[in-house]
Amino acid sequence: MNKYSSAKQILIIEDDSDLVRTLTAIMENSGFSVDVAFSGKEAKNLLKRSPPDLILLDIKLPDVDGLSLMEEIKEKLTETAIIVITGHSFLDNAIRALRSGASDFFIKPVDLKALKKATDRCLEEQEKALENKRLYQEVADQNIQLEKMMKKIKGLNEELSGAYIETIKSLAEALEARDSYTKSHSDIVADYAKRIAEKMGLPFYEIKKIIQSALLHDLGKMAMPDGILNKPGPLNEKEWEEVRKHPEKSEEILKHLTFITFLPIIRHHHERFDGTGYPDKLSGEKIPLGARILAVADSFEAMTRDRSYRKALSKERAIEEIKRCSGSQFDPKVVMAFLEVLKETKEGVEAVHRR
Numbered sequence: 083m084n085k086y087s088s089a090k091q092i093l094i095i096e097d098d099s100d101l102v103r104t105l106t107a108i109m110e111n112s113g114f115s116v117d118v119a120f121s122g123k124e125a126k127n128l129l130k131r132s133p134p135d136l137i138l139l140d141i142k143l144p145d146v147d148g149l150s151l152m153e154e155i156k157e158k159l160t161e162t163a164i165i166v167i168t169g170h171s172f173l174d175n176a177i178r179a180l181r182s183g184a185s186d187f188f189i190k191p192v193d194l195k196a197l198k199k200a201t202d203r204c205l206e207e208q209e210k211a212l213e214n215k216r217l218y219q220e221v222a223d224q225n226i227q228l229e230k231m232m233k234k235i236k237g238l239n240e241e242l243s244g245a246y247i248e249t250i251k252s253l254a255e256a257l258e259a260r261d262s263y264t265k266s267h268s269d270i271v272a273d274y275a276k277r278i279a280e281k282m283g284l285p286f287y288e289i290k291k292i293i294q295s296a297l298l299h300d301l302g303k304m305a306m307p308d309g310i311l312n313k314p315g316p317l318n319e320k321e322w323e324e325v326r327k328h329p330e331k332s333e334e335i336l337k338h339l340t341f342i343t344f345l346p347i348i349r350h351h352h353e354r355f356d357g358t359g360y361p362d363k364l365s366g367e368k369i370p371l372g373a374r375i376l377a378v379a380d381s382f383e384a385m386t387r388d389r390s391y392r393k394a395l396s397k398e399r400a401i402e403e404i405k406r407c408s409g410s411q412f413d414p415k416v417v418m419a420f421l422e423v424l425k426e427t428k429e430g431v432e433a434v435h436r437r
Contacts, residue, residue: 090205093134094118095125095151096167097144101192105138108198122146129155136163136204138197141175149178156183161212163204167192249339256304267383272296274379274423275372281419282375292372295347299376302331316392326352326360347372351380354411366413374413378404378420381411 092114096102102118109116117134119125122145128134137155141148152164166179169190176187185207186200275296279289303311306328310321317325333349336342350364350373357365385400395403401424408417 090114090136091132091134092116092201093125093128093137095122095137095143095148096140097121097142098140101167101190104194105197108194109201112198112201120144122148122151125151129159133159134162135208136165136201138165138167138201141166141168141179142170149175149182152179152184153182161208163208165197165200165204267387268297268300270383271299271376271379274383274420275375277423277426278375278379278416278419279372281423282415284371288372291344292347292375294342295344295351295372296376296379298336299332299348299351299380300328301335301348302328302333304335305331330361344372346370347376349373351376353377355413356410359411369413371413371416374416378412378416381407382420 090113092109094102094105094109094116096105096118097120099120102120106116106118117128117132119128122143137152139148139152141152143151148166148168152166155162155164160183163185164183165186165188166176166184167188167190168175179187185204188197188200272293275292276289279292284292303325306324310317310324313321329349329352333345336345336348347370350362350369353359353362353364353369353373354377355366355369355374357363382400382404385395385403386397388394401421404412404417404420408414
């Protein structure tokens with residue numbers, strides 16, 4: 083009974099008719115299909131018609147050197163197993179045969195049981211090799227398909243990213259239409275926040291989220307009445323209560339945009355390091371790092387900008403205020419990084435050292 087995945091074809095190249103009959107009977111009884119060639123010429127004709135899975139080859143043939151024939155066959159049929167049979171026990175022949183790709187080497191009179199075992203072993207190894215080759219090709223084909231899918235996904239992501247950027251721009255422009263202070267303020271805060279994050283060694287994707295948060299951190303002010311947003315004088319307590327809602331309003335506006343991943347930064351950018359901020363009274367490292375960075379950048383830019391109800395603080399005075407609030411309102415590590423950022427600009431160096 084044939085135990086292999088498909089019917090195996092055996093080619094016997096042998097000029098000894100008695101041995102041919104014996105080998106044919108053994109192989110056919112094992113379920114193999116057998117062809118016979120009594121010369122090199124007959125073998126070549128059969129090989130053109132149907133490449134076998136295994137060849138039993140006598141190296142002494144009437145019309146050709148068997149080893150030369152084997153080398154010729156191996157050049158064309160690399161996956162065909164060849165077992166060499168010879169009536170001469172010359173070591174050189176065995177070495178040449180094995181170096182040329184023979185799977186085994188038998189000397190006449192042939193041990194038929196050993197030959198049958200060798201045949202089975204060769205065919206089993208061949209099956210494994212073919213299966214490995216099939217699996218390798220299957221994986222290679224899947225990798226090609228995966229690469230195509232990844233390119234498609236990349237294209238879709240680029241399209242989504244483009245739409246995302248346009249959404250960000252539209253939201254920022256909508257806020258600017260109501261409050262020109264907020265737009266320029268957000269741009270400058272984003273620049274400060276980016277430089278602080280870089281100074282602290284944050285990875286690119288985190289820096290990107292912080293920049294985007296800075297551009298949209300005041301978006302909730304769109305829900306505020308114009309009377310509060312553009313009031314020319316100081317706000318009363320009730321109006322401040324309304325202002326303090328803007329981080330949550332910003333989150334509410336943006337939460338339906340599923341591709342936005344920085345909502346916690348926006349929600350918590352008015353938390354204080356000592357836990358007395360809003361909206362959730364988070365403290366210390368419970369406040370997202372991006373929000374702690376944004377808090378410093380936002381506060382410094384706000385203090386150094388004129389508003390309708392007050393004049394801007396000098397950079398020196400604003401730096402002193404940032405330092406004073408380090409550990410209470412602001413994360414000391416963020417303050418340290420921010421002061422280093424300021425030292426990298428001429429104005430910042432002068433302002434820091436004056437204090």
